[in-house]
Every structure is written in structure tokens, then in C-alpha cells.
Amino acid sequence: MGAKLAEMTDPGDDLKVLPADSQTLSDRIVQTIYHEAGLIAGKVVSRNAPSADWDRRLDDILTSRVWGYPVMMLLLGLILWITISGANYPSEVLAVWLFSLEEVFGQALLWAGAPDWLYGFLILGVYRSLAWVVSVMLPPMAIFFPLFTILEDLGYLPRVAYNMDDLFCRAGSCGKQALTMCMGFGCNAAGVIACRIIESPRERLIAILTNNFVPCNGRFPLLITMAVIILGGMVWNHGNITAAAAVVAAVLTGVAVTLAVSYFLSRTLLKGVPSFFTLELPPFRKPAFGQIIVRSIMDRTLFVLSRAVMVAAPAGGIIWVLANISFGDISILGYSAAFLEPFGRLLGMDGIILLAFILGLPANELVIPLMIMGYMATGSLQEIQNLTALKTLLVDQHGWTYMTGICVMLFSLLHFPCATTLLSIHRETKSFKWTLAAFMIPLLTACLVCFMVSHCRV
């Protein structure tokens, strides 16, 4: 052995010459460490009674083959149902309050002698879009995020990963991907960074490329709003349940697409065999409720909202300008929307929606505000009394059908990641090629799915 080692440290030699030896060596090193840890633990730890049983029993249910998935869907459905039922009333109150303020600001502006174009720009462009955004997005977020944070703090998310491990292995990727997806529910950029916990570079890349298929904080409000105003009212009387079911279906679709794309990638571009991993199921912990409410409102709700508002305000102004600068008879906005119209129609949507998605690249939170602004700028301006006004704007004035709603939800779920996420992907993969792939794969998927859905008539 000594002789071999002398060779090994010799500059001319390489460690790989002795594969068998170094293999057993590293095994022995690890074994010694484990043995030592066992020795110390034996002297320090004593168990007086068998460890608490209730969490094991709970785990048996939450991670069982039979109950695992139903429980998962029920929990998600329940959270969304509470969100949707709870958000209706505060949304209306907020809308009424914000638009009574519009009156006040408008009068003040006119009293100060502001010209008409300034009134239009500030009140009809900037303020009105802001009011829409806040009243539509704030209440659902203020309910959804704390509930979701409670699930997170309870320790439920790793159980989800455990349940889904089998599916991911069949798709040729790593079960840890489910954890990075859970992170993606918060923010896809964070989800992409979380992919570092995956050891195999191949599986890591798959996880990075597909992380975008789980809806992030910025996209949940869109999914919920669409589900409520378009699908909830259209199908039958139990609007809230329908809407909650629609969002659950959207999330499941996202997971299904993740698996399908992972499967496709692991059979084509990123071939390989899935590796094993150990996942620690953390103990269930009683969440600190007060802290959760504060944290989830400060960190998530206000963060998402402020991003939406900060960009929506200037965007509202810009869109107003675009809609009011005309060449000939048609405004710039009209030109762009008309240009995109055929593509939009092909995907079951229209030009304005597509424009909103494209302009929403910096942040997904922007899509709803941009859409509303686009419509309001081209159509007649809508006074809002309550949330059904949004429905009036979309359905009655711009001809949305439930199919439009479904396509918007699907496109939002599957389309290209936001700019922040793309930057993270570039930083993580250090490759322009993979960043482009991370843009194109979702885009093509979204186009394909929307095209198929909108063209299959039941």
C-alpha cells in the first residue's frame, strides 16, 4: 500500500490508476466517520420511551399510496376554495373605496386647472389601472399566501416530494425535483436556484428547464382571477367550488407537463438513468401563526403587489400614451394588437392578451394589469362598481368565452419564464444555449397546448 501511495503522490501518476483501491479507501473513510458518530451518540443520547407515534401515523396517511394524492389535491383545493370564497367581499369593498377616491383625485386635478391630456394620463391611465390591480389582486393574495405558508411551516411540502418521487423516477429525473418545484410555487427564480440541491448535473438541468411549469406567486393571482370571473360564473351555480377546482386542475396540468417534458428531455437531449437520493422528512411542527401572517403578508403579498404596482403605474401611463398616439386613424397600441391578433386567435386568445404576455416578460404580475389597460384603452372606459365589472369588460365588451379563459390560464401556466428567472437560469447554467432552451421549451409547449385546446371542440 505504501508503495502505491508513493506512486500516487508522484507527479507522473494519476489517482485514477488505482480505481479499486481508492474506491475502498473512500468507503472506509466514510465508514470510520459513521462508526465514530455512532460511538459518541451511544454515550450521549438516551431514549426513555419510544418516540411519539402520532406523527408517524400521520405520515403513514399523508405519504400512503392510496391517500397521498387525494389528500394533496384536497388540501390544495381547500386552500383555493377558502381564498376564492373569502376574497369576493373584500374585493368589492376595495373596488368601491378606490374608485370613490378616483372621483376625489379627479376633481382635485381639474380644480387645479390640469389640462385634459394630463387628467386622462394620470387618472384614466395610471390611477385607474392601479385601482384595478389592487382590488383584483390584493384580497386573494392576502388569503392565499398565509394559508400556503402554514402548509410550508407544518412540514407538508417534503411529503409532497416524497409522494411524487416515483413519478419523477419514471420520467427519468430526480425526486428532489419536486422540492425545487415546491420552491417554485413561491418564485421560479428561487426554484431555479434551489435546483442546486440536485447532485447530478443532468437531473439538475431538467429541473431547471421545467421549473417554470409550476405557477409562481406572480401567476397565482391571474389563475385565480380567471377561474373566478370566467369559469366560476359560467359553468353552474357553485361558482367558488368550480373556480377552486379549475385552479387545482391548472396546477395538476403544470405538474403533468413538467413530468412529460422531463420524460421527453431525459430520453432525448439529456439522456441518463435517474439517481437515488435520501430525503429527510422533517418533523411536523406547530407553525407560529402570528409570525406567518406577518411574514406572508410582508414578504409575499406586499412584495408581489408592489412589483405589480411599481411596474403597472408607468406601464399604465405608457399604454395610455400608446393608445392615444395615432398614425392615421389607428393608435400604436391598435397596430400592435392588430398585428398579434391572428396569432392570438390561433391560440384561442386575442392580440391584446398576447401583447400583455409579451410586455409582461419582466414580471408575471403585470399580465393582468396590462391586459386590463389594453382593453380599457381601446374600448370604452369602464366605471367599476364591483368585480363583475371586470367580467363585463372581458366577456361583454371584448367577447371572451370560457375557452378564452382556459387558454389564458394555460398560456400563463406554461409560457416562458419571467426575466428574473431567465437571468437566474443563465447564472446557474452559465450557458446561453440552455437559457434559450428554458425560454423556447415552455413557449412552444404553451403554444402547442393552447392551439390544441382551442381547436378541439367538444
Next chain:
Amino acid sequence: MGKAQLLKLPRKFPLPEQTPPVIALAGNPNTGKSTIFNLLTGLKQHTGNWPGKTVLLSSGSYYYQQQEYKLVDLPGTYSLLANSPDEESARDFLCFARPQATVVVADATCLERNLNLILQVLEITSQMIVCVNLLDEAKRKHISLDLKALEVELGVPVVATTASRGRGINRLKEAIKDMAAGRTNVTPRRIIYDEEVEMALQQIQFQMAETLENCQIDRRFLALRLLDGDQTLIRKAADHKNLEDKVWAQSLLK
């Protein structure tokens, strides 16, 4: 993320002496590291009850008795064998940034598994404090720990905390203060490997002593990594600015 800034691994080592002492926070995933980080720094990094929440190094600072301390939260790992990028970044930070004290947060409910990491950190640095956290949960599960015995076994300070209720944090600050000021006597437990491994280690170390005079990394650890067939560390050591004899290290790599 609060105000915590993300740290890239410092390119230039070591840190200048007048800067505040750097304290590293290591530990298995989901042991409450982030909670302790938040308690010490007052930052509001979101903590989650699942492993893998912290994959980046985040840093913050705090004052204790008029002295500033810089705290770096390492990614939670089960080992430092550098199997994955997060393990590698945790190990590299301990090796190259050489914090004045390293706090390893351990889960009281499964100490044995946590000890694996503790023993590995102990091979890199003896400036270590073990922080046994989640004592309330251990109590609920009827697990009792003899922390005095643990201190004797490991030869480094052991502090008990229940971070979710903020218990034990002052004792931890006190232990950090003593260690950063060099007032703590440590007699770190060294793992003795089997005869063959030990002989090989000695031989490699002997060669290093001749050629790697200014290497800051613990030679035994470096030798151990080489023996394990892991060349990433020596490769980084070879790129290291302060290393006088790069040639040897680089030739070793070939």
C-alpha cells in the same frame, strides 16, 4: 430574503485582520440554522420547515458587547464530501475563508446523523462550537441528551438552544465571543482511521510538509481528501494566491 445579501465565495483569502470576526453557521438541513441566523442578526430571512431552503451563502452581522460579528449562513448539508454544489460551497468556505468560529447547528432529535457532519467539520477546523437545537422537540420525543458528555467527547464547546423560542441564544453569543477572542481551550477529537489509511495520510502529509509550506488548509484534511480521490480541493488550493509552491500542487494534479 430580507436584507441578507448574497455572498459569493470571496476570491481573495484570507480576510484582512481588522475586519470583524467571521462566524460560519453550518449544519444539516432543517435543523433551524436559518432561525438561529435570524435570531442573531435580526434579519428576516424566511425559514421553512423543509430541507434545502438555504442553498446560497447569505450573510449578516450583529453586535454583541460592542463587538461586531459577521455571520455567514452556509447551505445545509449532510456531509462535506463535496458531492453536490451546495456541499462544495460549504466546504470551500470553511477551508478558504477560515472563519474565526464555526457554529454547527445540530438537531437534538437525531444527533447521530448530525454528528457525521460535526466530525467532518472538526477535521477542517477546531474553532468550532456545537449548537444542539430543537431541544423542546427532543424532550417531546422523550430523548434526553448528556451535553456535558458530548462536550468531553468532542473537545469543543456545546451550547443547547431552542431557537424557535429564542432560548440559549445569549449563551451561544457568549461562546462565540470567547472563541473569536481566542479564549476557548479546545481539544478537538480526531478520528483515527485504520492503520493503512493512517499510514498513507502520514506519508502524504510528510510530502506536503516539504513542499506545501504556506498552505492554510489543515494538511491532514487535505491529505484525506486526496486519499478519498477528491481532487477539487487540492485543485483550488493550487489556484490559491497565497500558496508559495504552486508547482507541486499542480504537478500533483497533472
